[in-house]
Structures are given as structure tokens and as C-alpha cells.
Amino acid sequence: MGEKKSLLQLKGITKIFSRGTVDEVKALDNINLDVNAEDYITIIGSNGAGKTTMLNVVAGVFPPERGGKIIVNGKDITGLSEYKHAAYVGRVYQDPNIGTAAKMNIEENLAMAVLRGQSRGLRAASNKQCRELFHSALAPLGLGLEDRLNAFVGTLSSGQRQAVALVMATISKPALLLLDEHIANLDPRTAQVVLELTEMIVKKEKITTLMVTHNMELALKYGNRLIMMHEGRIVVDLNQEQRTGLTINDLITAFEQASGRRFIEDKILLRR
Amino acid sequence: MPPIIQGVLNTSISEGLVYAFVTIGVFLTFRVLAFPDLTVDGSFVVGGSIVALMIHVGGYNPFLATIAAFMGGLAAGSITGLLNTKLRLPALLAGILMMVGLYSVNLLIMGRPNTPMLRDITIFDSVASWFGMERSTLLVIIVFAVIAFIVFMVLNWFLRTEIGLTLRATGDNEQMVRSLGVDTDKNILLGCSISNGLVALSGALVAQNQQFCDVNMGVGMIVMGLAAVIIGEALVHPRGVASMLLAAFAGTFLYRLFITIALRLGLAPGNLKLITALLVIIALAIPYIQKKLRHEWMPPAVRW
Numbered sequence: 260m261g262e263k264k265s266l267l268q269l270k271g272i273t274k275i276f277s278r279g280t281v282d283e284v285k286a287l288d289n290i291n292l293d294v295n296a297e298d299y300i301t302i303i304g305s306n307g308a309g310k311t312t313m314l315n316v317v318a319g320v321f322p323p324e325r326g327g328k329i330i331v332n333g334k335d336i337t338g339l340s341e342y343k344h345a346a347y348v349g350r351v352y353q354d355p356n357i358g359t360a361a362k363m364n365i366e367e368n369l370a371m372a373v374l375r376g377q378s379r380g381l382r383a384a385s386n387k388q389c390r391e392l393f394h395s396a397l398a399p400l401g402l403g404l405e406d407r408l409n410a411f412v413g414t415l416s417s418g419q420r421q422a423v424a425l426v427m428a429t430i431s432k433p434a435l436l437l438l439d440e441h442i443a444n445l446d447p448r449t450a451q452v453v454l455e456l457t458e459m460i461v462k463k464e465k466i467t468t469l470m471v472t473h474n475m476e477l478a479l480k481y482g483n484r485l486i487m488m489h490e491g492r493i494v495v496d497l498n499q500e501q502r503t504g505l506t507i508n509d510l511i512t513a514f515e516q517a518s519g520r521r522f523i524e525d526k527i528l529l530r531r
Numbered sequence: 532m533p534p535i536i537q538g539v540l541n542t543s544i545s546e547g548l549v550y551a552f553v554t555i556g557v558f559l560t561f562r563v564l565a566f567p568d569l570t571v572d573g574s575f576v577v578g579g580s581i582v583a584l585m586i587h588v589g590g591y592n593p594f595l596a597t598i599a600a601f602m603g604g605l606a607a608g609s610i611t612g613l614l615n616t617k618l619r620l621p622a623l624l625a626g627i628l629m630m631v632g633l634y635s636v637n638l639l640i641m642g643r644p645n646t647p648m649l650r651d652i653t654i655f656d657s658v659a660s661w662f663g664m665e666r667s668t669l670l671v672i673i674v675f676a677v678i679a680f681i682v683f684m685v686l687n688w689f690l691r692t693e694i695g696l697t698l699r700a701t702g703d704n705e706q707m708v709r710s711l712g713v714d715t716d717k718n719i720l721l722g723c724s725i726s727n728g729l730v731a732l733s734g735a736l737v738a739q740n741q742q743f744c745d746v747n748m749g750v751g752m753i754v755m756g757l758a759a760v761i762i763g764e765a766l767v768h769p770r771g772v773a774s775m776l777l778a779a780f781a782g783t784f785l786y787r788l789f790i791t792i793a794l795r796l797g798l799a800p801g802n803l804k805l806i807t808a809l810l811v812i813i814a815l816a817i818p819y820i821q822k823k824l825r826h827e828w829m830p831p832a833v834r835w
Binding site for chain 1: 689691692693694695696697699700703704706707708709710711712713714715770
């Protein structure tokens with residue numbers, strides 16, 4: 260292989276919560292993952308499989324257990340605090356309220372996002388040049404937000420807020436984009452719009468993306484690689500060729516073989 | 532204009548300007564940072580006691596003393612911020628502990644509970660001597676207005692800078708700010724510092740204006756600040772940075788106007804704090820009662 264550059268490497272990542280108590284949970288169990296530049300990986304798994312925990316580790320919300328390593332662009336960032344991880348990682352959350360600041364307007368939100376990972380000083384946060392950049396970043400969304408830079412984000416609908424959050428996560432062109440069920444809280448039509456926007460931005464900016472979803476259909480339709488997690492481990496890892504032509508039933512079979520469990524137990528948790 | 536109205540206006544304008552720094556300080560922590568900081572009662576006197584020490588005891592230049600008072604407030608606020616961010620004390624408790632602790636610190640600074648500055652040269656005397664004037668109410672108002680204008684301009688600029696924007700967002704959505712690569716602990720530290728620096732500046736100017744500093748002069752300052760914030764918001768409905776700051780000035784002026792009129796009408800000064808407390812209680816309870824009447828859902832009361 261060798262022709263593709265490795266962008267993110269997770270080496271021996273384990274995460275244990277409430278260690279030493281009766282509630283001890285091994286949320287991640289020795290995860291090893293090599294993500295190539297410009298990969299668009301969809302991640303599925305039932306509740307408690309460790310999907311979000313894995314994103315949290317990559318985003319630096321908490322460090323992995325000793326011995327685990329997070330390497331981005333050849334740089335070991337293990338143990339750095341969350342705000343330092345942010346230089347490499349843009350993230351869109353399930354809840355649109357988390358990705359944006361409601362009491363500030365669109366322009367101010369984007370002005371904060373455009374400086375991701377850079378040192379901030381006493382320069383004016385936004386100027387004409389910035390506004391032109393924001394305009395051109397928002398215009399392709401087709402939501403008319405580019406003409407409402409002064410609108411307070413709290414007055415937008417959840418779909419619009421999530422679209423702004425998506426632009427905020429990507430406007431500084433971070434190495435990695437983490438999507439944590441970012442359409443799960445939206446109504447079906449808005450979800451479709453935001454999903455298409457995601458596809459457009461990821462393709463245009465060539466950002467390496469990890470998308471967590473509960474929806475197997477989406478997991479097959481989008482991206483170029485599919486990962487299935489179970490009990491803190493990666494149990495299925497399909498590249499573009501392997502997953503071409505697969506159906507949801509094939510995925511279920513793969514899941515049952517890999518996890519040694521009947522899918523029926525998880526059916527309520529994984530949406531068809 | 533009848534002299535009585537002139538007198539009421541003069542008092543409310545000058546007090547409205549000087550106490551506006553307390554209001555802005557309270558506004559910065561409570562509203563901008565969502566950090567209910569009660570350090571204010573202590574840091575107000577930090578400002579007063581530092582100028583009392585430097586001007587009365589040390590004979591220093593009053594401008595130097597005022598700047599030192601501001602820095603004393605910065606230091607007090609940064610300790611509150613550190614207690615919260617580094618030692619994880621709840622914001623309310625961190626502020627209460629600082630308020631109590633600063634009482635002793637202020638006594639230590641002054642060396643006694645009350646320092647008169649009747650014969651000392653304050654910034655008002657300095658400014659008066661530059662222009663060869665006598666110290667007068669108008670002069671005090673002008674000095675306050677100039678300082679208020681500077682504070683307004685600096686904050687209006689600062690809150691729009693790259694750092695200022697993330698400071699404002701920290702109270703709005705701390706998780707988002709961190710996910711954009713900003714150390715929110717630093718922002719809280721910075722915000723608490725600036726807030727208490729302004730409060731101490733106010734204390735320093737009030738002490739020089741009334742020509743004495745008393746260790747108890749900060750009691751209830753936080754409630755006064757909150758009342759002024761609430762009045763200002765009700766009056767101006769602020770949206771942007773400039774209108775938020777103007778709301779603080781307007782709120783403080785109106786609050787002082789009410790108080791001055793009430794005192795002239797014969798309200799016993801001792802009842803002032805009770806009235807202010809009731810005002811804040813009513814203002815905070817109204818939205819809840821309105822929602823209750825409309826059978827709307829309300830989140831449970833915050834208890835920390």
C-alpha cells in the first residue's frame with residue numbers, strides 16, 4: 260500500500276470509567292485504528308459500544324489509559340488538553356446548541372471558529388475580509404444565512420444552527436472532522452439537508468472525517484470506509500471495495516459473526 | 532431648575548457614573564461569564580483601602596494610588612478565578628470566601644477600620660489645581676465622566692477583539708469555546724480579574740469623593756450592582772456590546788436616582804439595603820411568576 264498518508268493513528272487506546280468501583284466500565288478496549296488522509300469513515304454500533312468515547316478521546320475531552328497513543332499527522336498529541344486537541348479536530352455534536360453560541364451572532368460565531376488552534380490577541384475579531392470569507396462559506400449552504408451575519412444564533416432553527424456548527428467546525432480546515440450523530444436530533448428533511456451539506460463540505464475541503472451514526476443505511480451510503488464497534492472494540496472494518504454492494508442484512512450478519520451475538524438483542528438500538 | 536431637583540440630579544449623575552463600574556463588573560461576571568461572583572463586596576473596599584493607605588498614609592500621587600487600587604482589584608478577582616478554575620470551588624463559594632477573607636485583608640491594608648482623607652490630595656484636588664479651580668460637584672462629575680468614557684471605550688473595544696469574543700462566548704457555551712481551541716479557564720480568570728478591577732476602581736473613586744474609606748463600605752455592593760444590571764436590561768434590552776455597556780450606565784443612574792429621591796423623601800438610610808434586596812428579589816421573581824401564570828415549564832431552581 261504505502262501510497263496513502265496516515266492522518267490519524269490510534270494505538271492501543273483503552274478507556275476505563277469509574278475504575279476500581281462496582282461501576283467500572285471498559286468503554287474502549289485496546290482500539291487500534293489507522294485513518295488515511297481524506298478518509299470518510301462511518302462508525303456504527305449499538306449504545307455503549309464506545310463510539311462517542313472514541314471521538315471524545317480523539318477530541319481530547321479525556322485522555323486514554325496509560326500506554327495508548329493518539330497521533331495526528333505524525334504528531335503525538337496524547338494527554339494534551341481538549342483546547343489543544345482543537346487545533347487538529349473540528350467537531351459537530353448531536354445537540355446543535357453545543358456547537359454554537361446562542362447569544363452571539365453568526366459573524367461572531369464564525370470569527371471565533373476561523374481562529375481554531377491559533378493564538379488569539381487584541382486584534383478586532385472580524386473585519387470586511389472576514390465577512391467576505393464567512394459569506395462565501397455560508398452561501399453554498401443555500402439557507403440564506405450569508406445575508407444574516409448579524410442574526411443571533413439563538414434565533415435560528417436547529418437545522419440552521421447545525422449548519423452553522425458544521426461551517427464552524429470546518430472553516431479553519433482542521434485535519435480531522437468528528438461528527439457525533441450530528442443529524443440525530445433533526446427532523447428527517449432537515450437531517451437530509453445537513454447530511455448533504457456535510458458531504459459537500461467534506462468533499463470540497465478534503466477533510467478526513469469520522470462520522471458516528473445509528474443509521475446503518477447512512478453508514479453504507481456515505482463515506483469510503485465503515486467501522487462497526489461493539490463493547491469497546493472495533494469488530495468490523497470494511498474498506499470501500501469490501502462494502503460496495505453490501506446491504507443492511509449483510510451488515511447484520513457481519514455484526515453477528517464478529518460479536519458472537521444475535522442481532523435481535525441490539526435491533527432496537529440500531530436503526531435500519 | 533429648582534435647586535432641589537438640581538441637587539438630586541447632580542447626586543444621581545455623579546453616583547450613577549462612579550458606581551457604574553461596579554455594575555459593569557457585576558455584569559461581566561454574572562451575565563457575560565455566567566459566573567456569580569460575590570467577591571465584589573470585598574474588592575470594592577480593596578480599592579478604597581489601597582487609595583486610603585497610599586494617599587493618606589503614604590502621600591502618593593492620587594492617580595498612582597487609583598491605578599494601584601485597580602490593580603489590587605485585578606489581583607483579588609484573579610484569586611477568585613483561580614479558586615474556581617484550578618481548585619474547582621463552586622463560583623458562589625469562591626466569591627463568598629474571597630469576600631470574607633478580603634474583609635481582614637482590607638483591615639490589614641488600612642491598619643484600622645476607617646481612614647479619613649479630608650486633608651489629603653485626591654484626584655479631584657489634583658485636577659482642580661491643574662485648572663486653577665475649586666473642587667466642586669461639577670468638577671467631580673466631569674472627572675467621573677472622563678474616566679467612565681475611557682472605561683466604556685476600552686471595554687467596547689476589548690469585547691470585540693479576538694480574546695474578547697471568546698470571553699463573551701465562555702459564559703454562553705463553554706464547551707464550544709474549548710472545542711475551538713481556547714483555554715476557557717484563562718478566560719474565566721481574565722473576566723473575574725477585569726470585573727473586580729473595575730469594582731476596586733469604583734471603590735477608589737468613591738473613597739476619594741467622600742474623603743474617607745470605611746472597611747464596611749462594600750457591604751451590599753453586589754446587590755446594588757445586580758439591581759442596576761436588572762434595571763439597565765429592562766430599560767435598554769441590550770443586544771450588542773455597546774448597548775450592554777450603556778445599559779449598565781443607564782441602570783446605575785436610574786438606581787441612584789431612585790435612591791436619592793427616596794432619601795430626600797425621608798427614607799431612613801438604614802432601610803436602603805432592604806429596599807435594594809427587595810427590588811432584586813422582585814425583579815428576579817417576576818419572570819418565574821409570569822411563566823407560572825401562563826403554565827409554562829420552568830427549570831428547577833439552581834442550587835449549586
